[in-house]
Amino acid sequence: MAGSTTQVEPPLALLAELTHRCPLRCPYCSNPTALEGRSAELPTEAWLDVMAQAGRLGALQVHISGGEPAARRDLEALVQGARAAGLYTNLITSGLLLDRARLQRLKDAGLDHVQLSVQDSEPVGADRIAGLDGAHARKLEIAAAVRATGLPLTLNAVVHRRNIAHVPDLIALALTLDAARLEVAHAQYYGWGLANRAALMPTRAQLEAATAEVDAARARLKGRLVIDYVTPDYYARRPKACMGGWARRFMVVAPDGAILPCHAARTIPGLEFPNVRSTTLADAWSHGDAFVRFRGTDWMQEPCRSCDRREVDWGGCRCQALAIAGDADAVDPACALSPLHEALVALAERESAGAPPPYRYRGSDA
Ligand code: SF4
Numbered sequence: 001m002a003g004s005t006t007q008v009e010p011p012l013a014l015l016a017e018l019t020h021r022c023p024l025r026c027p028y029c030s031n032p033t034a035l036e037g038r039s040a041e042l043p044t045e046a047w048l049d050v051m052a053q054a055g056r057l058g059a060l061q062v063h064i065s066g067g068e069p070a071a072r073r074d075l076e077a078l079v080q081g082a083r084a085a086g087l088y089t090n091l092i093t094s095g096l097l098l099d100r101a102r103l104q105r106l107k108d109a110g111l112d113h114v115q116l117s118v119q120d121s122e123p124v125g126a127d128r129i130a131g132l133d134g135a136h137a138r139k140l141e142i143a144a145a146v147r148a149t150g151l152p153l154t155l156n157a158v159v160h161r162r163n164i165a166h167v168p169d170l171i172a173l174a175l176t177l178d179a180a181r182l183e184v185a186h187a188q189y190y191g192w193g194l195a196n197r198a199a200l201m202p203t204r205a206q207l208e209a210a211t212a213e214v215d216a217a218r219a220r221l222k223g224r225l226v227i228d229y230v231t232p233d234y235y236a237r238r239p240k241a242c243m244g245g246w247a248r249r250f251m252v253v254a255p256d257g258a259i260l261p262c263h264a265a266r267t268i269p270g271l272e273f274p275n276v277r278s279t280t281l282a283d284a285w286s287h288g289d290a291f292v293r294f295r296g297t298d299w300m301q302e303p304c305r306s307c308d309r310r311e312v313d314w315g316g317c318r319c320q321a322l323a324i325a326g327d328a329d330a331v332d333p334a335c336a337l338s339p340l341h342e343a344l345v346a347l348a349e350r351e352s353a354g355a356p357p358p359y360r361y362r363g364s365d366a
Pocket residue numbers: 238239303304305307308309310311313314315316331332335336337
């Protein structure tokens with residue numbers, strides 16, 4: 001598949017970012033540094049129409065996220081709408097605005113799966129990262145409530161230099177909480193995460209130790225716990241296929257109705273983003289400027305254009321190319337073939353070597 005004229009396969013999944021409101025203030029948040037307020041959010045009927053359109057378009061799943069999606073009082077109605085549209089519904093949540101009764105209502109509405117975030121394996125560090133006292137204890141209660149309702153649970157832990165040594169404890173916590181899956185994701189440096197990069201960047205030795213722990217646990221726990229592992233780009237030799245390739249597998253609808261190929265796409269200047277208030281998902285997916293712009297391989301320059309990995313990683317991450325190289329068309333600096341790669345590695349080594357600066361939290365810093 002390449003360019004705008006080829007028949008376009010439907011997206012696998014819709015990422016429905018219901019709201020940017022969130023009770024937590026994680027310093028690695030990949031949401032935009034300027035958030036949409038409640039008044040800009042799509043109303044219930046518009047979201048229900050988005051769910052129905054996604055089903056008609058051929059999407060199989062909806063990942064309902066935010067911010068904290070449970071901040072929306074109409075969450076149950078939206079889950080019901082997604083289920084009616086034939087979508088597998090996954091709720092990505094901090095858990096803080098849920099309780100057992102609401103989880104039961106969500107399950108009754110058709111919710112299929114819960115992905116719950118934890119910030120660390122122990123409460124002091126976890127609450128410091130979350131920016132909220134008592135958050136970790138609350139999450140443990142919610143994890144138990146998820147399992148008590150019979151919903152499958154994935155635990156998601158973003159790891160970075162302050163908690164990366166706790167990967168074995170996070171694996172143990174996932175087992176204790178009866179999670180079927182654990183996602184260990186190294187912090188990505190977009191949005192607020194970029195502002196906190198020096199506070200979050202692990203050393204190469206920390207990364208290698210964590211990777212070895214995950215590899216050993218995967219073998220030991222085969223059939224009991226699935227561990228997904230998202231490695232950090234800055235120490236990589238080749239980039240990941242960000243979002244599974246631009247406009248290939250996912251479409252994002254932002255709280256204000258903007259239709260995006262990835263949640264950070266609005267950082268890229270010069271792209272026009274359609275909005276569900278005036279454009280259908282099908283039209284945006286097939287013809288939207290922002291979707292066509294980096295889909296496939298036609299847009300690539302050298303070295304990607306002639307690289308045998310061009311249909312493996314689809315050129316990596318456009319938002320990272322913009323953030324590091326200042327040019328969304330550039331080869332992703334995570335790739336060793338980028339002229340900026342060595343500088344990126346040196347930056348990671350330099351930032352991780354020094355004492356970490358304090359976290360910058362939303363609302364208490366620039
Ligand atoms: Fe991927 Fe481009 Fe690097 Fe090849 S040159 S590995 S396609 S980013």
